[in-house]
Amino acid sequence: MTENRQDNRRILALAWPILVGQLAVIANGVIDTAMTSRFSATDLAALAIGASVYVSIFVGLNGVLSALSPLIGQLFGAQRHEQVGAEVRQGVWLALFLTLGGGVLLLFPQPLLSIAHASPELAEKASSYLRILALALPATFGFRIYASLNTAIGRPKMVMALQVAGLALKLPLNALFIFGGFGIPAMGGPGCAAATALTTWMALLAALAVLRSDPSYRPFRLFAGGLGKPKWAAQRELLRLGIPMGLSYLIEVTAFTFMALFIARLGANAVAGHQIIANFATVLYMLPLSMASATGTLVAQAIGAGSHADARRIGMAGIRLAALLSVSTGCAVWLARDLIVRAYTPDPVIIAAALPLFVYIAFYQLFDSVQVTTAFVLRAYKIAVIPTVMYAVALWGIGLGGGYLLGLDPLGISPQPLRGAAGFWLGNSASLALVAAGLLWYLRIVQRHAGRERTTSRELA
Template sequence: MALQNYTKHLDVTIKLAYPVMLSQLGQVLVGVADNIMVGRLGAETLAAASLANSIFFLILMFGTGVSMAITPLVAVADGEGKKRRISRIFQHGFWINIVSGILLFLFVLGLSPGLNHLGQPVEVVALAIPYLLIITFSLVPLMFFQTFKQFIEGLSQTRQAMTITLACNAVNVFLNWVLIYGNLGFPAMGLNGAGWATLISRVMMAVVIYIYVQQSGRYRAYSLIYGFAKISRGMVSRMLKIGVPTGFQFVFEVGAFSTAAIMMGWLGVNALAAHQIAINLASVSYMMASGLAAAAMVRVGNQLGRRDILALREVGFSIFGMVAVFMFFFAVLFVGLRNYLPLIYIDDPGVVQTAAVLLVIAGIFQLSDGVQVVGLGALRGLSDLKVPTLVTLVAYWVVGLPLGYILAFPFGMEEVGIWIGLLTGLTATAIMLIWRFHRISKRLLKAQHNSALDKEDQVLALK
């Protein structure tokens, strides 16, 4: 009977999560396609893509985190039936995201010359910088897209963003073929061609989702406002208090992998290329698991708005179970096909051999990776941000990365040592986050129970 209390939530969660998972998978597969196409140009170009993407993905995830402030607030307001409040959340989120996209681009523009001072191969940096600037400019239309995506996902409507994302990603892959290799009469632009394809496809995503939301009758009840009228400093502050810590949660995790890429560069071009292959494959499972995390955030937020704490706990733990099963499948896939998957990207024997070893470690940390990302999503639904942010900081930057450096260089374990450090950080994060969700939800349940008893005592006293 107790198990049925959890399994009854699976159907609703799957319907909510699978479009987000497919949308995220579409985004990742574009990255996979980019790397496969770029990998055909050689190890140096693939290493340049690794270096640039390690920086860009860090910035991208911070921006994504900022935009995600919209979803839990909309989910709670939707649970409470407050449509006017949802409209105000959208308005404030719109301007926060647009300004954030511009500031993040300017930040990377100023930061990019610093890649020359990270101890990376000169030929790799020369290829990486222009590509990095092109794809970073795509953050502006992407943050515009994220505003609408997070808004409609907060209303438990996830298929629309999925459809738009997958369609525009297909365009991205086609443009890669045209611009990287110089097909259909276009000049061969190499790595920069992949960057321009990304920028064009993200502009398309922004335009299409705007037209969809404006034309769809289901959103007219929310009176979406795009101007500065009635912008509230209090609302901006509240959203930033959710979005900025969420962004830093992503930064601390993704930053650990980006720093690992820089350490891989110290070991040479082949090590950096192998790292890019392994992390690109691992990102497929991670981003799909983040679809379950988005479902956890929305469903936990809804139950919190309805004050149904028992259902809130059941929802949370049912999704932890789902992600564990899901990630086990990828663990088996990575370990079983470790000698074959790298061949999709490159045929260099040294790179393939190193990537195969890293894929074994990637298989081992799949469970931890899935649990920790769902833990962050569930806690975000509870608006619990400060402690999870601290957890990610300590786990990755105090434990994982220093351990990886020590194992890689003083102990001579090189690539394997760096990835063992990442495995340790992910596992520590997963354990701490699932425990925190249990404690907070248990405390809320107890408080609700005590409140009900107090009301019952008051009724008895009146009698």
């Protein structure tokens, strides 16, 4: 019992700065939307199109780079500090390669924008938005490396501080570039991208200054001998873990994207109600995501230290804690559902469309918290391929496929209460329950296998 309390305290101590930082990142998008909506409806539409393209590109590539965190966590747990620095340098090379690929897509986005069938004016504004963000991509990935390093060694507070400072800086820069001033012309929606680019580069420069000046980073020898050359064995290891991680993030994003597209067939009110729930669910997701990141970090450190019993105990403690918090959150959301939806909109028709969907939030949160925490624990064991396959089958097959059959009822067999957006949310909740159960089952197998390997190695020694 004492060990469980200690594990919970360690997880929470690491999770809360991650949570605050993630909420600050999300708030950037909220600010962009709120401020651009006051400029013009055309610019807001262009922002929505451009942001959807950018998120699709960024989430996949950023997911690949996220492989650094469990790898560094294991090295740090094993006290192999100089190898941490070497891994970070290889991460920089990977970030450069990813920047080249992502930069081409952002600089020449016409094939992706053509899917939206936007007007020439919208397409031009969205293109400008994406081309400016191409300038921010190197700094964004560079800061991702800094965040991965700090999280992996259990020091997320400085990342949080820089993310919150970036949010504070974003407000005046947005106002300057969107509406113009001091000789700078009004840019509208693309001004959000300019503000983001400046903020991101300033955050990266601040992070580099911290890495160079803070003596606690010296054991890692991050800047020893310069950047060096890419080592293809290290790159392969990063990609072996990073590609399935990036795909899993992309699967989750596209599952929600296609949900919205299908629900849009039911009319503006249905998709507006869905959008409120989806937006609120995204904010709530930051809590289990921060718990998952903290748990995965501590598990990776324990594995690196050779303590598989500690890794198993911490992993299960994190999953239980995330589930408990999600149930509490779900109950609170259900009780406050009327106040929440009215904070989004005063429209009684949209309120009527959104309120029935809140029943799925409680179940959704529970399953989502369990699956994401379990997935991060598996990544700490350097396992990501099987979970990605589970995501694809469940979220695309059960979630989208089942939601399509229930919500749109093409076969004419769906019960009336499940037709519409409710059917899609039920399908999505069921898919997450399936993923959570599958990942828990697979984690048990991985933990038993790791324990047997540890026992065998001791006997041979």
